[in-house]
Amino acid sequence: MSTHRHTISVLVNNQPGVLQRVSGLFGRRGFNIESITVGESEERGLSRMVIVTTGSERTLEQISKQLYKLIDVIKVVDLSASPMVAREVALIKVNAEPSARPEILGVVETFRASVVDIGTSTMIVQAIGDTDKIDAMVELLKPYGIRELSRTGVTAMTRGLGKA
């Protein structure tokens, strides 16, 4: 069976331990987590998790059904089943001696990223975009020497009226 990347939105009760319940379920059933983000949702008392996972259609079906068995899970939606917007934030601390800065700024501008800190020999680049864009930007900055990379993981929602 073919394996695909899926982006799942999970609406959960904002209870202590709920992240552990969800991530533990993925771990013990052998489901893969590429990234997981969690934060408040539009409704008080509920949080929204966005999980990027890979697996066959059958695995995805099991993930959804097993998630629904958790009492603290209210709703599960496969966002990637319809058009969606997916974004993550990356902070990239890159070596930036004064001589290299113009080139780096060129990359930053092309990707509509921004510089949020400049030190004597480094700068921090902030990039927002989908995973492919961030991957591409990281590749382009590698030759200068990336000292530190921190990515949030993907958060996402469907386009138009579709609601997760």
Place this chain on the structure above:
Amino acid sequence: MSAHTSAVVDQDLRSKLLKPDVISGSEILLRSLLLEGVDCVFGYPGGAVLYIYDAMHGNEDFNHLLTRHEQGAIHAADGYARSTGKVGVCIATSGPGATNLVTGIATAYMDSVPLVVITGNVATTAIGTDAFQEADITGITMPITKHSYLVRNVEDLPRVIHEAFHIANTGRKGPVLIDIPKDISAQKTRFEWQEEVSVRGYNPTVQPNKLQVDRLVQAIEEAERPVILAGGGVVYSGAHEQLLEFVNKSQIPVTTTLLGLGGFPSGHELWIGMPGMHGTYTANTALQNCDLLIGIGARFDDRVTMTVQGFAPKAKIAHIDVDPAEIGKTVPTAIPCVGDVKAVLELVNEKVKPARSSAWIHQVQTWKEEKPLRYTDSDTELKPQYVIEMIHEATKGEAIVTTDVGQHQMWAAQYYRFNNPRSWITSGGLGTMGFGFPSAIGAQMGNPDRMVVSINGDGGMQMCSQELAICAIHNIPVKIVVINNQVLGMVRQWQEIIYDNRYSHIDLAGSPDFVKLAEAYGVKGLRATNKEEARLAWQEAMNTPGPVLIDFVVRKGENVFPMVTQGNTIDQMIMGDEE
């Protein structure tokens, strides 16, 4: 939102319990348990639950049974739940008390048994500091509970307890843990009890999709070689009568899984025994040749399917189950019917017509006659199968039988023929040794008027034998059977057949004299080493009003057959007695 009626019926007690007094968390706990209709709690005290045990002192409405080990308490609660259909309840203290429950929680989780497990914890101010007897029991048990609560406000207690009972005993049943820090059990608040229970993220499907039911009915009409695989879900949803009606109307042979035994009368001509690793020739052969397989409250466990790729290769599979996650989990399913088994079968029974199965039934009957379960009896040695058959005959198949895990469990499953649901209590999914005897105590507490027979091996009997004390002190009249072959029999069997007779660490020589062990606790002990002694000992046990342990010393090298070894399909059986 669903109305959830508490089980307590005594109106005087009820109004006394509902009084809006200002009381401690501990008293709230006891009142709430009584309002849920709990008539027996199994437990063991300790530091973090001292307020709770203090509240029990002098409380004549509350019935608590002190076991000798927390593991005994939870297995007893499990046996109580399986035999009555009510929620089993146990209490243990924090840390080691709570961790001693873990095996029992996992046992109940694997077999979908409704339990409410109460643990104490250190005070909220001490949580997370590695305090004395602190363990993160909600974290530890997350993978083996249906849900769990760590109570942080005393006001939440009545709601949490009510929700816990609701969640434990609806949908796919299972254990729910409530962890109560010591300070919460001491704090006082006004008692408020809400009948309504509403858990937003929990709405189990009861009524099935009618379209799928129609598809199932049509598939049955078209089937020529159908088989029903009935599991524990039939027993748990109380659907045994509906299953019988379904089988009679549809004319489909039925095999019952280990946990499904008793869900269908074994005397019925269309019953073909248990399937799987130690299943009957007929059940396994029928499954491998059927064109329609209807799973009912069964989860296609690997001990049933064996090599799943080769399981029921010619069958279209229909699956009735309350848990949608079981549909398609291990076998591709053509017709999914998600809903309460009883509700689904009631709908099916309104419409179902007989399958075109007469030739198939004839074939199945021929297999049944030609290859029944059998063993070679002996006049010189006592055979374990003989002991089980003898007990079955003497109790007319009407006893509640609990077992431990291993060879004796399989022989009991094969040779005790069940007529009624909730009469067979065994750890199927987890395979927990030490379960058999304490679960019988719970079953007897829940069924004071029925005979309870606990069948154990000499290995498992030593894993919870301390509970003999409870039987003696409270005169709980369980008939405790030890099928004593002086060896870890199932491990020995595997080492003989699969590991080339390399017997490694299976010898149980040096075990206690079980008769003397029983007597040490004040329980009558008997021993039998041949058929004559066996019959006499069993007769004496039946005639003894209190608990009795009977040590049946049986042949050491006896194996369980048929047997399907791992890596094979279920029709590749070792029959054991071929010349």
